[in-house]
Amino acid sequence: MAKAEDETDWAGLLVKVRDHQDRAAFAALFRHFAPRVKAFLMKSGAGAALAEECAQDVMAVLWQKAHLFDPARASVATWVYTIARNRRIDALRKARRAEPEELDWGPEPEPDQAEVLEAQQETERLGRALAALPAPQRTLIERAFYGDLSHSEIAAETGLPLGTIKSRIRLALEKLRHQMG
Amino acid sequence: MTIRHHLSDQLLMAYAAGQLPEAFNLVVATHVSLCDECRARAASFDAVGGVLLEEADEIAMGEDALARALERIEGLPQATRSEPLKPAGIFPAPLADYVGGDLSAVRWRKVGGGVKQAILPTGKDASARLLYIPAGTAVPDHGHRGMELTLVLQGAFADENDRFGRGDIEIADEEVEHTPVALAGEDCICLAATDAPLRFRGLIPRLAQPLLRI
Numbered sequence: 001m002a003k004a005e006d007e008t009d010w011a012g013l014l015v016k017v018r019d020h021q022d023r024a025a026f027a028a029l030f031r032h033f034a035p036r037v038k039a040f041l042m043k044s045g046a047g048a049a050l051a052e053e054c055a056q057d058v059m060a061v062l063w064q065k066a067h068l069f070d071p072a073r074a075s076v077a078t079w080v081y082t083i084a085r086n087r088r089i090d091a092l093r094k095a096r097r098a099e100p101e102e103l104d105w106g107p108e109p110e111p112d113q114a115e116v117l118e119a120q121q122e123t124e125r126l127g128r129a130l131a132a133l134p135a136p137q138r139t140l141i142e143r144a145f146y147g148d149l150s151h152s153e154i155a156a157e158t159g160l161p162l163g164t165i166k167s168r169i170r171l172a173l174e175k176l177r178h179q180m181g
Numbered sequence: 182m183t184i185r186h187h188l189s190d191q192l193l194m195a196y197a198a199g200q201l202p203e204a205f206n207l208v209v210a211t212h213v214s215l216c217d218e219c220r221a222r223a224a225s226f227d228a229v230g231g232v233l234l235e236e237a238d239e240i241a242m243g244e245d246a247l248a249r250a251l252e253r254i255e256g257l258p259q260a261t262r263s264e265p266l267k268p269a270g271i272f273p274a275p276l277a278d279y280v281g282g283d284l285s286a287v288r289w290r291k292v293g294g295g296v297k298q299a300i301l302p303t304g305k306d307a308s309a310r311l312l313y314i315p316a317g318t319a320v321p322d323h324g325h326r327g328m329e330l331t332l333v334l335q336g337a338f339a340d341e342n343d344r345f346g347r348g349d350i351e352i353a354d355e356e357v358e359h360t361p362v363a364l365a366g367e368d369c370i371c372l373a374a375t376d377a378p379l380r381f382r383g384l385i386p387r388l389a390q391p392l393l394r395i
Contacts, residue, residue, distance in 0.1 A: 021259060023251060030247055035239035042240060052243055056250055063254045067261055074224070078231030085199040085230060095203045095304045098210035098275035100220060101267070126232045145198045145233050152328065154200065156190035162225040169221035177217070 008032070010076035011120045018066035029076070030059050037084045043146045044088055054091050058084045072111040073172060075123040092147075105176045115168075122165055129160050186349035188212055188219050192330075197226030202307035204374040207279060208330045208350070211372055214273035215348040271334050271347075276372060279303075280311075284370070287311055294318060307376040314338065314363040314371070327377030329353045331361075336369030338362060 013029055016022035034055045041051040061083050069079055089097045130138060137159050144154045188196075188209060195201045196209045213220045243249075268274055270283030279301050280286050289297035289311075297313040307327075314320055316336060330352055337346040340359040345351055353359070363369035 023254075026254065027247060027251065030250055033234075034242050034246065034250070036234055036237045038242060039237040039240040040234050043237065048240075051240070052246065055242065056246065056253070059250050060253055060257060064257055064260050066259060075228070075231055077235040078228045081230040081234040082227055084234065085197075089199050093304075096206070097199065097203070098207040098279070100210045100223075101214035101274040104267075122228055123231050123235050126228055127236055130229075130232055130236075141229065142233060144194060144200065145230055147198075147200060149200065151192070151195035151200050151202070151205070154191055154195045154198065156194065158194070158229065160229060162222075162228070165225040165228050166221045169224045170217065173217040173221060 009120075011071040011116065014062075014066060014069050014076050014079075015071060017063060018069055026059075026063060029062065033062075033076075033080050034059055037080065040081075040084055040146075041088055041091075044092065045147060046088070046092060050091060054084075054087050058087050061087070070105070070108070070111065072108065072115040072119055073169065075120050077123045103173075103176060104180070105172075115172075118168060122168075126160060126162075126165075133159050184216050184218070184348040186343070186345055186351060187216065188222075188350060189352055190222070192352070193219065193223050194226045194229075197223060197230055202374075202376055203304040204301075204307035204309035205330060205376070207275060207301070207303065207309050208332050208372055208374045210275040211273050212332050212348070212350050214275060271370065276334075279309075289313060296320065307374055309372065309374040312369075312371045312373055314369040316363050316368050317365050319360055319362045326355065327375055329373065329375040331371050331373045334370045334372060336367035337364045338369050338371070339364055 008028070010029065010032070013022075013025040016025040017029065037055040037058050038048075038051045041054050042048065046054065058080065062080060065083075069076075086097055086099075089095055130141070133141075140149075140155055141158055141160075143149050192201070192205070192209060196206065201209065209223075213223055268277045268283060270277070272280060272283050277283060280299075287299045289299050292298050295315040295318055299311045301309045301311065303309050312320075312331075314336075320338075330350060331345070332350045333345050333347050335347060337344060338361045339345070340351075340361045342359070343351075344364070
């Protein structure tokens with residue numbers, strides 16, 4: 001996988017956790033993501049102690065559910081985000097979050113490397129697009145995700161290029177349905 | 182199955198951001214279970230969350246945090262892949278989970294005119310219920326105070342504007358005042374959620390409203 005020198009292959013590390021219960025890989029993921037999850041939760045209104053505890057829980061779930069991670073479908077940051085979001089709903093809102101039916105697609109033993117690369121670069125690409133947005137629009141998106149807006153105040157138009165991500169996942173779903181059909 | 186009526190970007194983004202009331206989460210998750218288009222759109226909004234997480238400031242974890250985490254996973258077996266739960270009936274997994282089974286597990290209450298409903302247990306900021314409308318029957322004419330989502334699970338209904346079949350979702354707000362009618366053929370079963378009580382136009386339904394808890 002071609003990448004810049006300072007860019008760590010998070011997906012590769014998580015695959016090592018998934019396939020070999022690799023503790024060194026887990027430690028590297030922990031050092032990068034746990035402080036971000038903690039910050040994310042504190043920005044969402046959690047106190048420092050609760051945020052620390054929840055960040056621990058999120059990383060434990062990452063270990064436990066590593067078998068569900070498919071590097072061709074989502075970046076590690078996106079995957080960690082969904083775990084952190086669900087933990088936040090649980091801890092801060094004390095509500096349940098219904099999840100869509102799981103699909104029978106699981107990680108492929110040898111995923112297409114081009115697809116993996118595309119999925120893993122998506123966070124970086126979106127990050128650049130987000131940085132390029134006018135400040136008020138960027139702030140609105142951040143406020144939506146940090147819980148400062150009610151669902152009816154959330155603006156539908158993000159100005160972000162989400163169409164490419166949608167198309168990539170749509171294609172993967174079509175492939176899956178075709179295999180099942 | 183061709184789904185023609187989808188979730189709005191606003192709802193999908195609020196779902197990805199984790200900001201929807203529990204009752205709406207249930208409707209979104211149930212629709213997404215039936216609709217690949219919305220599943221892909223929901224995932225693209227998850228990616229926005231991924232970016233915000235990646236770019237969040239870092240707040241240092243406690244000194245012994247990593248040691249504790251490593252100790253903790255030592256005792257944690259990694260789950261292994263299992264076949265996803267695939268309900269055989271008309272309720273996708275998230276809904277079957279709330280109902281505690283399929284159609285036969287629903288505890289219906291009569292509303293009048295052959296219409297039945299079952300309120301599902303969710304948080305109080307919005308309510309969710311199943312509706313059973315016999316084929317050819319009209320649901321009382323009503324307006325909406327808040328937002329109402331109606332997802333068809335069986336049969337079909339139509340209002341003045343459009344037709345809704347299995348998997349289709351109708352999003353109604355204060356502007357919408359309509360008279361949905363279950364179409365002839367199969368009895369219509371819907372999952373509906375609202376963040377405000379429904380307000381019926383006729384006198385009798387309005388009197389009955391407190392009794393129906395809708």
